[in-house]
Amino acid sequence: MDAFIIAFYGLCGYLVHLMIVKALGISASPRADGNSDILLRQALAGAAAAGANVEYVRLCDLNIAACIECDLCRKTGRCELEDDYQPLLAKMLGASRLIFATPIFFMTVPAQAKVLIDRCQCLWAHKYVLKKPLITAGSDRRAMVIAVGGSKSTRMFEPVRMTMKYYLDVLDMNYTANLFVNNIERLGQIKKHPSAIKEAFRLGKELIAADPPPPTEPVDVELFSTPDKS
Ligand SMILES: Cc1cc2nc3c(=O)[nH]c(=O)nc-3n(C[C@H](O)[C@H](O)[C@H](O)COP(=O)(O)O)c2cc1C
Numbered sequence: 001m002d003a004f005i006i007a008f009y010g011l012c013g014y015l016v017h018l019m020i021v022k023a024l025g026i027s028a029s030p031r032a033d034g035n036s037d038i039l040l041r042q043a044l045a046g047a048a049a050a051g052a053n054v055e056y057v058r059l060c061d062l063n064i065a066a067c068i069e070c071d072l073c074r075k076t077g078r079c080e081l082e083d084d085y086q087p088l089l090a091k092m093l094g095a096s097r098l099i100f101a102t103p104i105f106f107m108t109v110p111a112q113a114k115v116l117i118d119r120c121q122c123l124w125a126h127k128y129v130l131k132k133p134l135i136t137a138g139s140d141r142r143a144m145v146i147a148v149g150g151s152k153s154t155r156m157f158e159p160v161r162m163t164m165k166y167y168l169d170v171l172d173m174n175y176t177a178n179l180f181v182n183n184i185e186r187l188g189q190i191k192k193h194p195s196a197i198k199e200a201f202r203l204g205k206e207l208i209a210a211d212p213p214p215p216t217e218p219v220d221v222e223l224f225s226t227p228d229k230s
Pocket of ligand 1: 037
């Protein structure tokens with residue numbers, strides 16, 4: 001009888017473990033405690049408060065080479081370069097929520113982010129050349145993007161939006177929200193922006209807690225100070 005009870009509770013625990021949402025946070029800032037990184041950790045705290053099992057990854061800690069356009073993935077659906085991309089890919093596919101945080105460099109994402117995104121060409125080949133399903137159909141996968149720029153431009157977020165749209169598409173993730181903040185440049189300056197901190201936490205929580213279906217277009221939270229149109 002005891003063995004039965006232990007097995008029963010063990011099974012229940014396993015089922016609960018399967019039901020816990022996994023949220024992966026990817027930080028593209030090259031500086032430790034960068035502004036986007038601080039917002040990412042707030043968003044992950046929000047996700048954890050909603051019950052998610054969260055994991056944080058800093059791209060600067062990883063060794064990911066740039067895509068060499070060998071096109072082997074068009075035949076196999078797999079990237080043949082062996083480096084830290086493969087374990088990160090497993091994490092991206094294993095998580096059902098993704099929070100991607102990036103600074104703006106020259107009007108778009110920094111090299112660290114672009115290298116990762118380009119390596120996802122193998123997912124594009126898998127999905128659109130080989131026409132193989134990546135993720136079980138009907139899986140509820142959602143992602144949000146955080147981007148921080150130093151200038152007062154509002155247009156610098158458009159390239160990020162476009163790149164992230166295609167990156168999240170190959171990952172079979174619904175693009176559900178953006179948090180864009182401009183006019184933040186000095187290290188840690190975002191800590192003096194309480195609405196950004198608050199919105200990051202709220203959006204991270206909502207990413208986990210919001211009922212399906214996710215929105216068809218991302219919800220934008222744009223915290224722009226004295227916007228100019230450059
Ligand atoms: C190489 C480089 C390029 C940058 N390019 C831009 C830019 O095009 N537009 C902008 O508003 N800020 C630009 N910035 C400023 C950063 O976006 C800003 O400092 C931001 O807060 C950095 O975020 P982080 O602390 O998360 O890394 C640039 C900074 C660097 C180092």
